[in-house]
Amino acid sequence: MAKIPAKKFLSMVVIITSVTLFLYIIWRAMFYAPSDEVPLPETALAQTAGMAAGASSPAKLTIPKIKLDAKVLPVGITKKGNMATPGNFSDVGWYKYGKTPGEIGSAVIAGHVDNGLALPAVFFNLKNMTKGDDIYLTDQNNKTMHFVVTKTEVYDFDSNAEEVFTDESGRLLKLITCTGVWLKQYRTHDKRLVVSAELAES
């Protein structure tokens, strides 16, 4: 068997490693969003609001105005006690320890605004939503609920936005994404956009 000279071998290692690294970083920046979710036992669900009888968790979010059709994944909390997010940039996350869409109270769904290469993610166009826009949410039983946007608000990233999760003034849906400028120190955007909608029919 022919022996490969050391320098030639070394250069091959450099090429293979750097190309692998290049592709890995592109994949990671575009498709991997660290969710930082803390695994908790299923009994944790019963400790909090839980799911009302007959309610089914959401499966698909559709917003015609911004051409959004996304899968909804259940998410919990991070070790810092914040709502977690999906591990990718194309799905949205429903806060499973809160309200189920269609119940009295606020069901909360979050999605990313951009990925690690600053390219648009699932909620990039959420900023274009205005009062009166339609949102459709389909649950695991294939039942579709129609929500209508009532208002949009902007919060500081570290604000105590209790009302986002606790507002019980109707059958509400809250969509959250990042906005504002990037804070290098905290590695996050400085604001959160919250789009509130109310159930119109189901």
Add this chain to the structure above:
Amino acid sequence: MKTKIFSLTLCLVIFATAGLGMGIPAQAATFPDGCASGIGYSATTGSPCNGTSNAAVGNLPGCTTPLGYSSTSGVPCSGTSTALAFLAGCTSLIGYSSITGEACNGTGIATLPLGGIPNVPGLPTTGDGGKVLDNAMILVVSGLLAVLGTMLFAKEKSNLS
């Protein structure tokens, strides 16, 4: 000699960049299905988690959890040759393993996030766009390394022929 130094520098840079980009995990040990460490039996198959016919039961001498090293013998407390920073299925000491449901702190009682599960969580982190400079830097460095590696390869090839 110059080429040798150049090659070695290239290697050092590439591995440093790779480490930076990938965030090398604290543990590399893998365990059978249904095991969070090498101690005890699989939660799914019932087989010993250490891969032998005799399961290690309970903590090893000098260990209070399967994490870290024994204070008496210095061997890994995990029951295998690799010490664990976190149990498999855990990303921190908080909560429960997503594989076995064991407490991630290695004891019988799990540590929950401060104050337990909050009724009102904080707002989520929903964007990664600010990391674009870091990612672009790694992409440029790895791209340059690929080009330099190719040049070195071509040079060596022409020297040999």
